[in-house]
Amino acid sequence: MENAYEHIVASLQSLQQEVEDLSHRQTQVELGHPMHPSTSFVNEPKICMPEKFDGDRTKFWGFLQQVKLYIRMQPDRYPDDASKVGFIGTLLFGQALSWFAPILEKDMAVLHDYEGFLGELITTFGDGDISQVVEAKLRKLHQGNRLASTYASQFRH
Secondary structure, three states, X not given: OHHHHHHHHHHHHHHHHHHHHHXXXXXXXXXXXXXXXXXXXXXXXXXXXXXXXXXXXXXXXXXXXXXXXHHHHOOOOOOOHHHHHHHHHHOEXXXXXXXXXXXXXXXOHHHHOHHHHHHHHHHHHOOOOHHXXXXXXXXXXXXXXXXXXXXXXXXXO
């Protein structure tokens, strides 16, 4: 059942992308800016789709960074807050989808507010008290026999 659902979500996401692309192209033609193969979508880099998120708090920050980067690298595909939030919604499953479903069903205002939606995601799935989490990580961090660059990289995260 879950595989069928994931397949439907993936198909829906693909169709949504095609509709967005066609809508953008139609707008460009209406404005007198016909699309040329050398413009717009061709210039956006092809990057991997972010992994889906099931609500596992240990994977949340990585998911969030992947999503932000993906959206930033494809601005023509996600030109407004609603399209950004909708895209993120297609990447949720399990517990995260259970959290998102009522927001979608009630057509809550946060669906049209990207920053507000990210705030809700962080409140729900991010570490409760980030300062305590960071402090605990700093206390456990030692260089040991690792390279300084490895230590510095881990320190930044």
